[in-house]
Amino acid sequence: MTQRYRVTVAYDGTDFAGFQVQPKQRTVQGTLEKALTKMSKGAYIQVYGSGRTDSGVHAMGQVVHFDYPSELPAKSMLRALNSLLPLDMEVVDSQLADDDFHARFSTVGKRYMYRVDLGHYTNPFKRRYTGHYPYPIDVERIKAALSDVMGTHDYTSFAAAGGVIKDKVRTIYEATVVYNEAENELIFEFHGNGFLYNMVRILVATLLEIGNGRRDVHDFLRLYEVKDRQQARSTAPASGLYLKEVYYK
Amino acid sequence: MTQRYRVTVAYDGTDFAGFQVQPKQRTVQGTLEKALTKMSKGAYIQVYGSGRTDSGVHAMGQVVHFDYPSELPAKSMLRALNSLLPLDMEVVDSQLADDDFHARFSTVGKRYMYRVDLGHYTNPFKRRYTGHYPYPIDVERIKAALSDVMGTHDYTSFAAAGGVIKDKVRTIYEATVVYNEAENELIFEFHGNGFLYNMVRILVATLLEIGNGRRDVHDFLRLYEVKDRQQARSTAPASGLYLKEVYYK
Numbered sequence: 001m002t003q004r005y006r007v008t009v010a011y012d013g014t015d016f017a018g019f020q021v022q023p024k025q026r027t028v029q030g031t032l033e034k035a036l037t038k039m040s041k042g043a044y045i046q047v048y049g050s051g052r053t054d055s056g057v058h059a060m061g062q063v064v065h066f067d068y069p070s071e072l073p074a075k076s077m078l079r080a081l082n083s084l085l086p087l088d089m090e091v092v093d094s095q096l097a098d099d100d101f102h103a104r105f106s107t108v109g110k111r112y113m114y115r116v117d118l119g120h121y122t123n124p125f126k127r128r129y130t131g132h133y134p135y136p137i138d139v140e141r142i143k144a145a146l147s148d149v150m151g152t153h154d155y156t157s158f159a160a161a162g163g164v165i166k167d168k169v170r171t172i173y174e175a176t177v178v179y180n181e182a183e184n185e186l187i188f189e190f191h192g193n194g195f196l197y198n199m200v201r202i203l204v205a206t207l208l209e210i211g212n213g214r215r216d217v218h219d220f221l222r223l224y225e226v227k228d229r230q231q232a233r234s235t236a237p238a239s240g241l242y243l244k245e246v247y248y249k
Numbered sequence: 250m251t252q253r254y255r256v257t258v259a260y261d262g263t264d265f266a267g268f269q270v271q272p273k274q275r276t277v278q279g280t281l282e283k284a285l286t287k288m289s290k291g292a293y294i295q296v297y298g299s300g301r302t303d304s305g306v307h308a309m310g311q312v313v314h315f316d317y318p319s320e321l322p323a324k325s326m327l328r329a330l331n332s333l334l335p336l337d338m339e340v341v342d343s344q345l346a347d348d349d350f351h352a353r354f355s356t357v358g359k360r361y362m363y364r365v366d367l368g369h370y371t372n373p374f375k376r377r378y379t380g381h382y383p384y385p386i387d388v389e390r391i392k393a394a395l396s397d398v399m400g401t402h403d404y405t406s407f408a409a410a411g412g413v414i415k416d417k418v419r420t421i422y423e424a425t426v427v428y429n430e431a432e433n434e435l436i437f438e439f440h441g442n443g444f445l446y447n448m449v450r451i452l453v454a455t456l457l458e459i460g461n462g463r464r465d466v467h468d469f470l471r472l473y474e475v476k477d478r479q480q481a482r483s484t485a486p487a488s489g490l491y492l493k494e495v496y497y498k
Contacts, residue, residue, distance in 0.1 A: 087376045121331045125259070
């Protein structure tokens with residue numbers, strides 16, 4: 001008998017080679033599995049995430065599931081994991097889950113945040129936690145473009161090569177930007193039913209080019225039509241991206 | 250002919266072995282001197298700081314001075330240094346200075362900030378930038394104690410061993426604490442005419458013990474009297490400490 005757990009983790013992605021286990025690399029999945037293996041006295045416990053995050057990408061609310069060989073109260077699981085995990089990872093929630101819950105296949109949506117530091121030089125305290133765009137920005141132009149980002153579109157122009165997924169149609173329920181004056185930062189949020197490989201980072205890079213006047217305000221409408229990754233050239237750096245929340249039914 | 254520059258630098262202290270040059274260590278002074286030596290085509294240029302910061306201590310406004318072999322406009326000095334410095338250090342201001350300006354001997358005061366994360370577990374995004382105190386805190390007790398911290402006192406009980414300075418009397422003009430609810434953080438600020446070795450970190454550790462009820466609210470009055478470092482036992486970690494501003498006449 002095993003018990004399935006649904007666990008929410010936050011991590012500073014800077015020093016992880018992404019979520020997925022890779023030989024000889026420090027990964028989020030690998031670090032969680034190592035802690036669980038220690039708890040279960042050596043039995044390997046596989047961890048399934050809601051999706052991969054790339055090297056350097058952060059999470060405030062990544063969700064994983066795994067089957068544990070004995071039934072521990074959910075709170076004890078949280079405490080035990082936090083006592084074993086390194087300081088750049090934290091379990092923020094732990095719940096008992098039904099056997100048909102799957103961190104990846106049960107998702108109905110995700111929310112990403114992207115922070116852009118607009119300061120002239122790289123801020124030493126933000127370099128790990130923001131992208132950096134030291135050029136003039138008209139936030140109103142970005143807001144106008146975000147209304148084109150929302151809705152159901154073919155995002156082929158915004159998917160990095162290498163994905164195996166054929167269907168590039170996704171729905172973005174909400175796409176917002178806020179200018180935080182005290183921090184001189186733009187904070188983007190995107191809530192959608194799914195995101196293609198590097199999609200948020202390509203969306204943000206394109207939105208910044210629109211804000212800077214290098215692209216037409218409504219260039220998204222053209223980019224949806226051409227379905228050509230070469231037309232949306234830039235990808236914003238991983239350091240600004242946060243998986244904020246994963247939604248389930 | 251040389252020109253003296255007064256330069257303000259910010260740095261994330263985490264990956265520096267403190268301010269002062271040490272053999273085979275990455276230090277703030279050493280990193281600045283290396284950049285200046287590159288600019289001056291190999292001539293060694295010594296950098297003088299307002300004071301040392303320890304390993305892991307941050308600065309938003311550390312002030313240094315140095316004599317440069319040619320007269321560069323102040324803005325060009327800022328730009329040139331920022332193009333050569335690593336991403337965890339930033340020049341935030343640069344000015345031409347008179348020859349009698351000295352970053353250390355001309356100071357009339359300093360302002361330090363200390364951030365304490367009160368979350369139950371170590372927050373992955375804050376571990377480099379805060380101290381961590383996961384115990385109950387009564388902020389009103391700390392505020393009452395801070396009124397004892399202000400003024401002119403003999404801070405012998407709050408100075409780490411190893412300092413060469415005999416006179417331990419200092420004046421604290423302002424000592425405040427703010428509870429930031431959104432971040433679940435305490436933010437301390439101390440403005441004084443000078444600070445002894447580790448003094449802010451020992452003050453903060455003692456204030457947290459008062460806030461937690463482990464010490465009498467007015468224990469500072471006793472600690473000033475006993476002049477005994479063993480009585481103020483704890484030192485808050487370097488990660489929460491920021492040299493915020495250095496004051497000159």
